Amino acid sequence: MMNKFNNKLASFLFLLPCLIFLSIFVFMPLFKNFYNSFFEYSVFSATKDFVGLDNFKLLLADKKIKIALLNNIRYAIISVFFQVGLGLVLAAVLEHHFLRKVAPFFRVTFFMPVMISISVIALLFGFIYNPQIGILNSFLELIGLDNLSRAWLGNSSTAIYAVIAMSQWQSIGYIMMLFIVAIQRISKELYEAAELDGAGKIKQFFYITVPQVKETLFINTLLTITGSMLVFNEPYILTNGGPGVSSMTLAVYMYQSGFFKDRMGYASTIAITIFIITAILAIIQIRISHTGKD
Template sequence: MKKRHITACLFLAPAIIVMLIFMYIPIVQNFYYSLFNWSIYKPGKTFVGLKYFIELFQDKVFWTCLRNNTLYALISLVGQLGVGLVVAAILEAKFMRKHSGFFRTVFFIPSVMSFMVVGLLWQLFFNPNVGPFNGILKAMGMNTANLNILGNPGTAIFGVIFASQWMYFGYMAMLLIIGIQKVPDELYEAAEIDGANALQRFLHITIPNIKEMILVDCIIIVVGSFKLFDEVFIMTNGGPGYASEVISTYLYRTAFRADMMGSASAMAVVLFVITFALSIFQMKISRSGEE
């Protein structure tokens, strides 16, 4: 028994060492560095205690970032999970199964593309001078003279969010299809015999039988929403002003442009606490379906 334990530890040791060096030690160091005023260009650190945490929660830009992250999460629950669920149910319907493989590929392709490509694509799409978006609205009779989705503080974050929904709803649909495929066909056949229509079968059979998958997908979306970086950085760089800034891009700007490393470390701690709490919640939900 002891030999087996030693062998198991030896096999696990490389993974544990890598995780300690590249994950857990940096997390602890970041907590430590958030208590100091320091710069990557100058030696030495000055202890400031919780000063940066107090300043952070008094910072209007930080609250704008938190609002944008929360807005992204709420819209994504509808745009990624909601639309993905409807698409998954349609693709698994009997009349679509013959063509399901083609549409799965079409919907899934955007999620494996680099967001550098996707971001530039949607930047061009929303461009008021050469992009087709304003032209489409104009053809529908709308006044687009002053419309600049990514250049307007009130709409910039929504342009970024829309591009993300287009990219990821197919991925969510594929996860939900896996759950739907595990639902016994006998349940649908019995409901059909009893006179249930497609919507009733969807509401009373499909959703209750994949609720664990739906709950886990919800948390994946919410946690991902608070780690948002690429979309904003590529499409708007947090602008105009700070209108589309999120926590990750504000952290990057504070650390590597303003060289306020202590403040950026405090921001990273807050982001870690949010995502860690949501991850713990995800694990508890994941166990809800265990028998």
């Protein structure tokens, strides 16, 4: 009986540093932020004015919130298709025995954008999207599609998609590497048996690769969707949510509300909304996919 108690005590002591860390840096700020959402105050004010649910009522009627949420949804849908979908395809292609000799070079090439600072990447894409000297418009003119040339970041209909495109270019290499690790763990005997049965590469991909990496697929999809709801750096650096509010995201609007408009209570309300949406999406995905247990 004493040994069992000592084992439980030892387990608790090993977990204690992690619990303290989570309490200080995750749970306490979360509860504090929820508490602040019932007040309106300035970042430097000594007092807080209790407003109850007024911030939440204002949020529901705020048109900028609807635009920002729609942009986050666009971000999530496009990111799942390109980062997760295309990342899995690239990983499967690079793990094919035909490309084994040159695969390390392409892995490094695709992963390099992940290691570059977002500020540097934003500067690079700022030049690419430049309406006068940008590479993108110059390329369109070169191939006879100059009618498609435009100010990509200055046009309200294309700004958000230009920001999303930059994000895909940077992040796809990270997702690809996670899939490569998962694919390398698949038994080669499965592919050999499929070849003996006459299955082509496409059938092997859908009937062997995809089912065998479903746990990694679930994790990557969850990380991508969660990241899309929290995205801040890309739209803030490239467009600051503009022109107007066309490329605004929830995180950018939260930052502007708190530090530019000095409405910290409303910013806390937006932060709580982001948390609730992200948590709901994660729960729905776990329930639908029936994965994540491993």
